[in-house]
Amino acid sequence: MSTITVKLGERSYPINVDSGILSSSQSFASSISSNKVVVVTNDVVKPLLLDKLLLALLDYEVDVVCIPDGEQHKNLQQFDYVITKLLELKSSRDTTLLALGGGVVGDLTGFVAASYQRGMPFIQVPTTLLSQVDSSVGGKTAVNHPLGKNMIGAFYQPKSVVIDIESLSTLPAREFAAGMAEVIKYGIIYDYQFFSWLEKHADLLNNLSEEHLKYTITRCCEIKAQIVAEDETEKGIRAILNLGHTFGHAIEAEQGYGKWLHGEAVAVGMIIASKVAVHKGWLSESDLIRVEALIAKFKLPISPPANMDYSHFAKHMQHDKKVKSGSIRFVIPNRLGEASVTSDIDVSLLKEILG
């Protein structure tokens, strides 16, 4: 098992990565402090993984709350539903909430945990690649508002993250690819060697090689843990984790949440950001070709939807959380393996790139 620690003083917590750890009581013992656990999951994950998890929780009184599947349900209505269930179950501030599912379940459950009686302990058990390498780590919790994604939320750290690689065996191929977009992101923003390693091992990853998945997830969690420890509430370096997201969120919002997967939109967003970097002279044309080729190897889209031009992007980008004092802040690679945030991008350049 590999263990990574997110170092946040008294709120530090472990991320454990291995195969088969979902059904082991040892995976949870040190992060559950009372005898009551409420598992929040959805109607797709429940039949696949809940029984395995319950084997690990035999020593506790466990209740299960199930929400409908899908990004369109990451909203205040489902937030209210879970809170109401907790009240009906007479959950206290000591009850541990456990999120079993992808980023939607994890983000919503985390926000419930941050809010219920002003905060209760919670554990992330991410079951998609995207949630294992990104959303379960770092304490960003949120639900969507009709006017904007993740607009209502809190920074609230889990007590631990338990990542069972085996759970990926049932993940649809398209969801796996979406997770790979966030994996590639870490290579572009932080670790050139990892980017090159991904280029070499893409086929093995596409074949779900356990060894290569374990290395990949561990490396991504190490990078994210490092960045979050430096800048928990995104005052500085943490913003680089949003590479591709400003453009990606515009695609998700314009197409209607759920049509484009988050990772698919981020993949295209990373290519747009890399094109900006080429114009700035920070990436070479051959770097851009490598980014596009790696993204394409995982069968991710490499171009924006045909029905979107600059005006559609501009409309949504104004609502982005990264807008500060009216100017949009973009994450752009400085080179492969490093990125920074800038507002200094001419509209004319964006029009040229986005059409």
Ligand code: NAD
């Ligand atoms: P998701 O939670 O919708 O999961 C994708 C699909 O896979 C769903 O249908 C889900 O039910 C299904 N699924 C989950 N585990 C499965 C398994 N093991 N086998 C088969 N099917 C399974 O989507 P996601 O990609 O995991 O997460 C996307 C969400 O994460 C977005 O809402 C995004 O905003 C959020 N996000 C948050 C952060 C953060 O830092 N908090 C970071 C990135 C993304």
Ligand code: GLY
């Ligand atoms: N997914 C971006 C972040 O956690 O900051």
